[in-house]
Amino acid sequence: MAQYDVIIIGAGHNGLVTAAYLAQAGRRVLVLEKRDTVGGAAVSEEIFPGFKISSVADGCGYLSAKVRRELKLDARVETVPSDVVAFCPQPDGTQLTIWRDTQRTAEEIARFSKADAEEYPKFVELMSRIADVVGGLMEMTPPDLPEISLRDLLNGAALLGPVRRLGRKRIPDLLRILPMPSADLLNEFFEADAVRGAIGASSVLNITWGPQENGTAYTLLSSWAQSGTGLFRSAGVVKGGMGALTGALADAARGFGAEIRTGASVSEVIVADERATGVRLSSGEEHTAAAVVSNADPRTTFYELLEPHYFDTLFVRQVENIKYRGSAARIHLALSALPEFTALAGGDATAQLSGPIQIAPSLDYVQKAFDCTKYGEYSRYPYLDLLIPTLSDPSLAPAGQHILSITAKYAPYELDAGDWSAHKQSFADVVIDTLAEYAPNIRDVITDRHVLTPPDLESLYGLPEGNPNHGEMTLEQFFHMRPIPSCARYRTPIAGMYICGAGAHPGGGVTGIPGHNAAREILKDSK
């Protein structure tokens, strides 16, 4: 008899969610994590002494309410929501703030365009309805197309409510909007650049496309569906940083009886008679299990943990063709004081600065920033997504000091000019120069900085090509096509081998849903 019912490779948040669910259901679970800490890309690290920094995933993520409830996480971790969904300083010294409250936001928008202010509530209503439909797909196991089963049809029933609320007349809107460029969608509703930029930037925050590319309206909706704010992005921080969330997940999993080992690097999955029977660690140690689950990305799972020659040619080719394409750098700054944004001069800035801050004054700006990546260059005028988590959770930094974490786009994985190591500081300079145009004191308050380029994210956090989502979360890599059609149901061609990471449906974003869905399928198979 195998030592464990299930071995999970990788203690990223999805691996931990799967572990928690399986242990909760009474399975004997072992989680093996290569690094010395759990969390994967959802970690808090003391990059600068005294500063606890959410190195990769940030904010409060998009953790599913269902997962939070079922794993009883509220008792273990606290999130601090922010009223501000996006603070958007403009080049002319003005600013637009998107609040959770629609009316309050409409008043802000009116300073830029009266027409846009009138459109905004209608836009939010339509997008929320459509996002509900998209959201309904998230917790579903994608159907086995084209051999759709009765069970798949019944699962689809979860969509009936959202579709009814959307209304028959607006189904064509849904079908039209999904493959659209977000820029086209926003141009239909809004005339002010600031408004379009504020909303549309989120459509490309996590992918390597510009807002003028087809399918970015879908990515906006996908973000909308999981945000928890009722708007296009999540807003808030986890108290103690992202690591506190994954720490809580680990505690929950352990509480249900799962065993978690860090510093345990799995070198391969043992396959006997076409069945996964256990794992071998790089130390040579072996463990057996009835099922093995990989929290790693698909390419690592199928090429490294398993062997590519286990699989059909088409399968391998499809895995090879998964678009990863990371294009964001993470830059962390230690600050001796808050940055002073010109747009907030003379008032109390802390309210606006405690949520996400976006440097994306127009969609053209973002598109131009993206264009560089096509030629293997980093953006000279980057689109920046900033967070000062210390305003919501001062415990993250020494008293009076702050953390400013930046997602800086675009920084393509492969630079035409050569190795990133020779260019990462100059890109960081570009980022800080850009920031200085909005917050001129920034250079004076930086006490330390840490730059993670896509290759750094790959080597340090196991994110191939630096893509935080184990593969682009674009429309053609969504649902039954994620990561590839033949393993979109968390199972793989190797019996007893599963995937549970962000590479699986519905993707990344610290939702915990891939892990939740994978656990459900594993339990179905092991009944």
Next chain:
Amino acid sequence: MLKPTPFHSRTGPLCQGHSWANWAGFLAATTYEPDHLHEYNAVRTGSGLFDVSPLFKYDIRGRDALATVNRVAVRDLSKSRIGQVYYSVWCDDKGMVIDDGTISQLGEDHFRITAAIPTLAWLQDNAIGLEVTIEDVSEQFAGVALQGPTSRDMLQSLTDVDLSSLRFFRCTDGKVAGAPALISRTGYTGDLGYEIFVGPDDAESLWDAMMEAGGKFQMLPAGLATLDLVRIEGGLLGIDADFTSALQTMFPVQKLSVYDLGLGWMIKANKSFFVGRDALRREKASGSRYDTVGLELDVTVLEKVYAEYGMPLHLPYTSWNSAVPVFSDEPQKHHIGRGTSGMWSPVLKKYIVMARVKPEYAKLGNLIWIEDVVESHSYSIPARVVKMPFYDPPWKKA
């Protein structure tokens, strides 16, 4: 524009009728003399010298070279040793045959695959994630096939390699006529024979040495017309004759599985994963559409048909490669398959046909009917299912 092979300066003047064919983009002689018969007889009684340079050749090197070829090939190469050559087909994920060729192990982590159609992309696709390099070496080597009962003695006169110890489907490095060469005891004739590959710069001197030595061994240069005859006698499949590559068919119905082509013997039940394995397992359990068999036609019936028109018996002295209907009975004519290649075999004195029929009709000795057209009238000629290869001389493997 067709390209000359490295032997062209020699084969060109020899090709009396300028009867060139297109073989993979190269000029290849159909016959050297106006008629192929001397060349055919040379292969069966002396030796034939074929220019086989147009074959596609790929080198697979690296730590995962064996894993790569064993993933691609239907046959199990896991016990391959240096100097061993395998004949294998490879197929797609659904077990449908893409091509056939030889796979030679040239070094610890070095294999060479020969193929009839361009195969680089397929090999690269199957090497994704594996530690190998794949190189198209097709034009780095000029190749001749020296085939026939005198080929060993003749080649021995040109090399120090002890050919008596080079067994069937083995290969070795050695010098031939002073040039470094790969000598492979393989061929496409069903006879004793060798394939010799040298660098293009040594091609002309190799050809000259062969022609000079050949006189004593009843050797003649031979072209594709002969090659197609002797490969049918040898029971060897021809691409675009007996099957179409699964990568090149227009419709799924035209794809043929390993079993359809009568090559089920290549599949070892306990072989680790190879491309198409799972589909072939399912096919084995549920049954195949076809089997491939040899047919021997009753020429006395054919003779009577010709007699009805006051004509003497006419036989296919060159091979035909077309889909000819095969029936289970007469006169109802229930269609059960097709003949794919046929010929009058001078050495066997028999009209032989390679055919693809429903498996239940594939039993040896079974009587079936095959269509022949005489004076534009269609007739069914009785034929027996016979063993392949049709021609299998004892010296082939000796």
